[in-house]
Amino acid sequence: MAGHKYEQVRDHLLRRIRDVPVGGQMPAESVLCAEYEVSRITLRRAVDELVQDGYLVREHGRGTFVTRPRYHLKHRERFVNEVTGFYTQMARQGHTVTSEVVAQERIRAGARLAATLDISRATSVIRLERLRRVNGVVHHLAESFVAEERFPGVLTTDFTSTSLYAYLRAHHDLLLARNEIVVGLHICDEREAALLGVAEGSPLLLATSCVFEPGGKPVIHGTSKFLPETAELSFDIVADVE
Template identity: 40%
Template sequence: MIDGIPKYVTVRDNLRERMRSMDPGERLPSESDLCEQYRVSRITLRHAVEDLIQEGLLVRRQGRGTFRTEGGPNTEHEVISDHILGFYRQQHDLGNVVRTKVVGNELVSDPEVANRLGLADDASLIRIERLRYVGSNLKQHVVTFLPATRFSKVLREDFSNGSLYAFLESQYAVRLVENEIVVRLQPIHDDIAGYFGVDDGTPVLAMDSTVFDEFGSIIAFGVALHPPRDAEVRFVIRAQKDVGPVQE
């Protein structure tokens, strides 16, 4: 481990950065070359690569190697896995052009949401409302709530281009490790129906998301709504690997 972080995570994150400069369809160096570059075992490297395959960033082709994902419509769907990237970083890493329209970023009071965040009923909350596009296609309407006393800088930030989660990590040293998802159908009304171009009361796919840090504190609660024409989310569920008594 490095500073308490498993070595495969360090390798995985570095590979993710490297892939941003790779062309779609470009082949990764051989497994032996990567093991030598990172000075890790094959088990550690395979763990890192497998995570990126699950995220949709890499594809393994039998007998040929592992390649950068080609991109295209099949990579635009959100993927829920055990890596807390958020929509912006996930789509950006896939090579997609991500655009965000910030509808609102304000202080509010909402006892029900405050309770979801583990706060008192009268706690001050930051409410961020955004429309998320991949290319020209609207993929999400998302409202995210955060504790105002802890994350006040969020109110001064423009999230039209960038990741909220990356901002929290860089500005507040938050490490996001768990995302509890509830998927349901929800009828939509008023402005949201207009955004999606559907009739008032149309049921859409809704995802409630509660994000935790490494200490078990609730960092954010959000609700993402997906337009009916594009209501597909892929879940990646992976069993915890038994790495034995010694961890790299």
């Protein structure tokens, strides 16, 4: 299996267990290892993520059984050893993601963005702001910035049902190698509160990210403001064992 083996095993298992009733038992690890032609470490990592997301449960001495996520409105965004967009992550888990484009405009970079994206302060930057929903429920407010000179199509592309990451891969053959993320608390202002349907001054989870291509050049700066009651952030830090 090419690419990240555990991700492919995880995604295939997720599709497979959707056809299994709650309480159904999964094959033994040794059987799955042989079937997917992967090591026990790789298989356990794939199963671990499905356990964390609530699709499987381990019972000591009995085996692994199919269950269903306990939180129907609480969606986990993973920050793992791969760089994917929110759309891809949620789609893998079987959710429907839609975006309402709030702003799609050209602005001057200014000092902060210039430093973050390693560009001139006078450079034109495209600001893309989207209100994102998962299965029809408001999930978070996302804001992304890219240099217009390099990615001019971002200004006019319809991102209602298109991932920014997928667009950049498809139209610019862009590989995303690293995502640096800082998570903190943000108190929403009046505008954000109206968009998210919460009271002004409500606390939000704020994830600020900078995405780099191979070679270390920053290409996307973004922020995501999450509703704590409908989202959680998960960090998976592992050694590269295979």
